[in-house]
Amino acid sequence: MTDLALHNYFRSSTSVRVRAALNLKGLAFDYIPLSLLKGEQASAAHLVLNPSGLVPTLVTPQGALPQSLAILEWLDEVHPEPSLLPADPWGRARVRSLAHIVALDIHPVNNLRILKHLETEFGADANAKAAWFRKWASAGMGALEIRLSSEPETGDFCHKNKVGLADLCLYAQVINNARFDVDMAPYPTIRRIHENCLAVPALRDAAPEFQPDAS
């Protein structure tokens, strides 16, 4: 038993973000798997922790905390090293702004429940759902690529040469994109940063294939 329990799913990109942050900060946590395929995120037991019926939820000594971005910022405040946000206000705003392209523009419209709704209410088949995913992933990736390739603060990672909040979102999204065959050729800067993320053990270890519920 540890102080922290992460209710999550191996393939969930929002869960990848949080696992990567916990690993980066060297924090032990109990891994509580919830199968999204079986709908366990909407079980009565999990709804008590997270009324949205989504993962991840981090259970802490102070209570349950849903929402991956809030979890990341809470972890960063309670365990400041290594920091996920730059020290200066402009840097912090820039990193959040990059992270939001993934977390607020791309992810919500491509979430499982949206794809399921397209199928049940509008008859979308697997090809149509994948095309939908690619449409919104590409829109966000395109904006992210322009920002990262043109802004002087971009370095080995999204902001200079240190892994941060935006990298966690980028890293998890690129993994997710592969499942839907998003063409990454137009995004060389994102691909370069993703490669750099893969070289960081804390991030690599957070990848879906290394999680206990992956098999």
Ligand SMILES: N[C@@H](CCC(=O)N[C@@H](CS)C(=O)NCC(=O)O)C(=O)O
């Ligand atoms: N804004 C939430 C989104 C969480 C979310 O959508 N999680 C997905 C997995 S990546 C989920 O639980 N999907 C289940 C569903 O759509 O039913 C966060 O960042 O934590």
